[in-house]
Amino acid sequence: MTTTTPLLDVEQLARWFGGVKAVDGVSFQLQQGQVVGLIGANGAGKTTTMRILATLDYPDRGTVRLGGVDIVEYPNEVRHRIGWMPDHFTPYKDTTVSDYLDFFGRAYGLRGDDLSNRVGEVAEFTDLVPLADRSIDRLSRGQTQRLCLARTLLNDPEFLILDEPAAGLDPKARLEFKNLVRVLRDRGKTILISSHILSELGEMCDSLVFMDRGVVVHHGDTETLRRGVAANGTMTINITVHGDVAPLLQWLAVRPGWKLVEERRDGARAEFAGATTEALAAELRRVIADGVPVVDFHRELRRLEEAFIEMLRDPPELRAALPPELPASATHRGTRLTP
Amino acid sequence: MITAATATSATPALPAAPSPMRRRDFPGWLPPMLVKELRQGLRTRGFVGALVVFQLIMLLATLMSLSSDFGPTPSARAANSMLAAFFWTILVVQLLLVTPSRALGGLQVEVDARTLDLLVLTRLNAWRIVLGKWFSLLAQGTLLLVAMLPYLIVRYFTDNADIIADFGRCLIMLGVSALLTAAGLWASGVARVLRVVIIILLAASLPTVAGGFGAAFFGRPFGGGNPLSHLFELPFDLVNAVFLGAFFLVSAVRNIAPPAENHGFFVRVLPLLALLPAAFSEMFNADSLALRQLYIAGGFLALVLLVELASARLPMASQWRVWRRGGPVVRGTGYCSLPGWQSAFAYAMAATATWVVFALIIIPTGTPVTRSEAEHAAGMALLGLAAVVFPAVLRSFVRRRFFSPVLPYVAGIVLPVVLSWFTFWLAESRWKISAPKAVMEVFPVSSFFFGLANRNPATLVVVLQRLVALLVLGVALWQTRPYWDRLRALASSEGKAPPPA
Numbered sequence A: 001m002t003t004t005t006p007l008l009d010v011e012q013l014a015r016w017f018g019g020v021k022a023v024d025g026v027s028f029q030l031q032q033g034q035v036v037g038l039i040g041a042n043g044a045g046k047t048t049t050m051r052i053l054a055t056l057d058y059p060d061r062g063t064v065r066l067g068g069v070d071i072v073e074y075p076n077e078v079r080h081r082i083g084w085m086p087d088h089f090t091p092y093k094d095t096t097v098s099d100y101l102d103f104f105g106r107a108y109g110l111r112g113d114d115l116s117n118r119v120g121e122v123a124e125f126t127d128l129v130p131l132a133d134r135s136i137d138r139l140s141r142g143q144t145q146r147l148c149l150a151r152t153l154l155n156d157p158e159f160l161i162l163d164e165p166a167a168g169l170d171p172k173a174r175l176e177f178k179n180l181v182r183v184l185r186d187r188g189k190t191i192l193i194s195s196h197i198l199s200e201l202g203e204m205c206d207s208l209v210f211m212d213r214g215v216v217v218h219h220g221d222t223e224t225l226r227r228g229v230a231a232n233g234t235m236t237i238n239i240t241v242h243g244d245v246a247p248l249l250q251w252l253a254v255r256p257g258w259k260l261v262e263e264r265r266d267g268a269r270a271e272f273a274g275a276t277t278e279a280l281a282a283e284l285r286r287v288i289a290d291g292v293p294v295v296d297f298h299r300e301l302r303r304l305e306e307a308f309i310e311m312l313r314d315p316p317e318l319r320a321a322l323p324p325e326l327p328a329s330a331t332h333r334g335t336r337l338t339p
Numbered sequence B: 001m002i003t004a005a006t007a008t009s010a011t012p013a014l015p016a017a018p019s020p021m022r023r024r025d026f027p028g029w030l031p032p033m034l035v036k037e038l039r040q041g042l043r044t045r046g047f048v049g050a051l052v053v054f055q056l057i058m059l060l061a062t063l064m065s066l067s068s069d070f071g072p073t074p075s076a077r078a079a080n081s082m083l084a085a086f087f088w089t090i091l092v093v094q095l096l097l098v099t100p101s102r103a104l105g106g107l108q109v110e111v112d113a114r115t116l117d118l119l120v121l122t123r124l125n126a127w128r129i130v131l132g133k134w135f136s137l138l139a140q141g142t143l144l145l146v147a148m149l150p151y152l153i154v155r156y157f158t159d160n161a162d163i164i165a166d167f168g169r170c171l172i173m174l175g176v177s178a179l180l181t182a183a184g185l186w187a188s189g190v191a192r193v194l195r196v197v198i199i200i201l202l203a204a205s206l207p208t209v210a211g212g213f214g215a216a217f218f219g220r221p222f223g224g225g226n227p228l229s230h231l232f233e234l235p236f237d238l239v240n241a242v243f244l245g246a247f248f249l250v251s252a253v254r255n256i257a258p259p260a261e262n263h264g265f266f267v268r269v270l271p272l273l274a275l276l277p278a279a280f281s282e283m284f285n286a287d288s289l290a291l292r293q294l295y296i297a298g299g300f301l302a303l304v305l306l307v308e309l310a311s312a313r314l315p316m317a318s319q320w321r322v323w324r325r326g327g328p329v330v331r332g333t334g335y336c337s338l339p340g341w342q343s344a345f346a347y348a349m350a351a352t353a354t355w356v357v358f359a360l361i362i363i364p365t366g367t368p369v370t371r372s373e374a375e376h377a378a379g380m381a382l383l384g385l386a387a388v389v390f391p392a393v394l395r396s397f398v399r400r401r402f403f404s405p406v407l408p409y410v411a412g413i414v415l416p417v418v419l420s421w422f423t424f425w426l427a428e429s430r431w432k433i434s435a436p437k438a439v440m441e442v443f444p445v446s447s448f449f450f451g452l453a454n455r456n457p458a459t460l461v462v463v464l465q466r467l468v469a470l471l472v473l474g475v476a477l478w479q480t481r482p483y484w485d486r487l488r489a490l491a492s493s494e495g496k497a498p499p500p501a
Helices: A046-053 A075-081 A097-107 A112-125 A141-153 A171-186 A198-204 A222-227 A246-254 A277-289 A304-312 A316-320 A328-333 B004-008 B032-043 B045-067 B074-104 B106-113 B116-120 B126-159 B163-188 B192-222 B227-256 B264-273 B276-283 B287-308 B317-324 B328-335 B341-366 B371-396 B406-428 B435-442 B446-453 B459-479 B481-492
Strands: A008-017 A020-030 A035-040 A061-066 A082-085 A159-163 A190-194 A207-212 A215-221 A235-242 A258-264 A267-274 A294-299
Touching (some): A008 A046, A020 A046, A020 A061, A020 A215, A035 A046, A035 A198, A046 A061, A046 A159, A046 A190, A075 A082, A097 A112, A097 B032, A112 A141, A141 A159, A141 A171, A171 A198, A198 A304, A207 A222, A215 A222, A246 A258, A267 A277, A277 A294, B032 B045, B045 B074, B045 B126, B074 B106, B074 B126, B074 B163, B074 B192, B106 B116, B106 B126, B106 B163, B116 B126, B126 B163, B126 B227, B227 B264, B264 B287, B276 B341, B287 B341, B287 B371, B317 B328, B317 B481, B341 B371, B341 B459, B341 B481, B406 B435, B406 B446, B435 B446, B435 B459, B446 B459
Parallel strands (some): A035 A207, A082 A159, A159 A190
Antiparallel strands (some): A008 A020, A008 A061, A207 A215, A235 A294, A258 A267
């Protein structure tokens, strides 16, 4: 992550609906060109946060700055820089794909050749040209999402907010969508994506923001998160042997801390959980020095889902125990407070 | 599918051949919302089907009329009557029923589909969305009207119809349709229950509205009477219709506008503008016109106040900022233009005072009974002001967690009216129970209706009525204090984080 001025700076954002705190002191930053995933269970406050960032809702407290402009105070000044793709799409009746894009192009102030060129560009980019005359209520889910993305790109925004863009897509459409996001990132767009499909977010995103009950519980890059310690405070290495598994089994019998994970006809896999990286390195050196025919070893990465579930285990009493001058949302700045 | 070319190029290549994405059906200068609505509207089965069916019916009726004997024979008269009946029925149904009915779903479609968010992020604002829908519906109505015009000419030959008069009637109907469509758009953006109430009220008032417009536009220009006086009244009625239409449209705009936008000034200035024609008439000694316009403006003010005082919104910093930095007049206008019943109350006081000043000038010159009439009007204005403010005051004491905020407001209007009717009935019945009536005579809201009904009440009743009215206004003033405190807090927090709601 660079140390330049962030494109988006969210500070102590709060939004209450009656007595319910949908968003409670959320703070994070996005750098130009970053793709950031926003993760949370239903009701975690993702959509509310995104709607505020898209100037569609107003916070009860806190500030949001896009390129230094306060979007709460001056929403009209920043709207043209934001592309918003909501998690729902209700098609207009009796409207074709080209009508739809033409309308939104006009609505963004494009006219004449600019309009047709821009509509053509985004349609080509999202591969909608063959569907130009198709009624939008007859599009598949994947085509619909591509249409939504095309609409979002019409005004060439620098900051894209995509709320659950991959929801309901088949694997092929999901892959296509992932590629589109990758291309957009290459073009320097800053993208905030929310999704329930964490593995995909991990592949697409530079960093992840985990939200739980209106609070940011973690903000960091995916690698750190996956390499991070498990809930019991251990890290794991995994070794694989091919061919004769007897030497490995004999060795495992005399080495405490090792566990056989899988035994096949042509090999076996074992793992060791240690509290420090030094302990893991020592065990690796030992297994090779003892002549076990290891063909592969790697540090076990946690799945994002596991990391996410562990985040949710974060006991409320831990947050309550935080000193008053350190709000719960401050936990995202560094490593998550592990239970 | 992503091609390698599209996936790797920094800027996608422009299509070499004419793109199938290019639309050429509407020119670029037309408003986007109008284009979108026309594209959708003209393609709907309802519109196309109705156009075809109406043309078939008219064609059939025309053929029957043409095939009948020319001249004053019974069969010819019957055929011509049928042609005329079809012609007017189709126009009335399409312009006065179907078009406003379609408007009733106009904004709700966007609200239900949650597409307003997408539109708000474009350069379209709430005004352009509402006006686009309104113009589109009117354009479709006009298209149907134009499609019917050949039959108007046919009627000239078969029935000796007065083409000019009939064309005037068609235009009037289009005007009424425009007004009802605007009202429909307003109703389409409000809560479902309120929408039903508005639809019922509109349906109930449709004959009156249509009749009024008919009398105003049909009878006068084309009927008998003094043409000079008609020439004067016609523009007044047109101006009033424009004000009412503008009120409906801006109310529709407010239903979909983002919370940070404030359209209060536009809504609240309309009844005051409606007073200007009265002043204009007075300048030219057209007393009866001035008096008529004064009462129309009073009724319009009451309608606007009832809507404005129903608002429970709180002002936002961005809304107050545009007024705060001006001089005393600008700030004063801002106080009267912000969202919320408290600001509407300040406006109500100012607007009623303005109306009373006009009344004190116009009424003495417009009626034989001079001074007492003017005083009565001023007294009724006070009772009327208390009547429209009372529901808002009542609601300000009710905690939101127990009731929907609309309930106590509606109860504050409906209950006194029902009770006054009931007590009046008791007093007039054979039991002659007049004590409740005496109470209702001085009670807010009902006192206004009793004041209208009884032009010469006892002095004590008049004094009590006005005391109670002043009491209501005093309590309202007291209840608005937290609102003005919040406004001061907004001003002091300008540039900092907004204060907690």
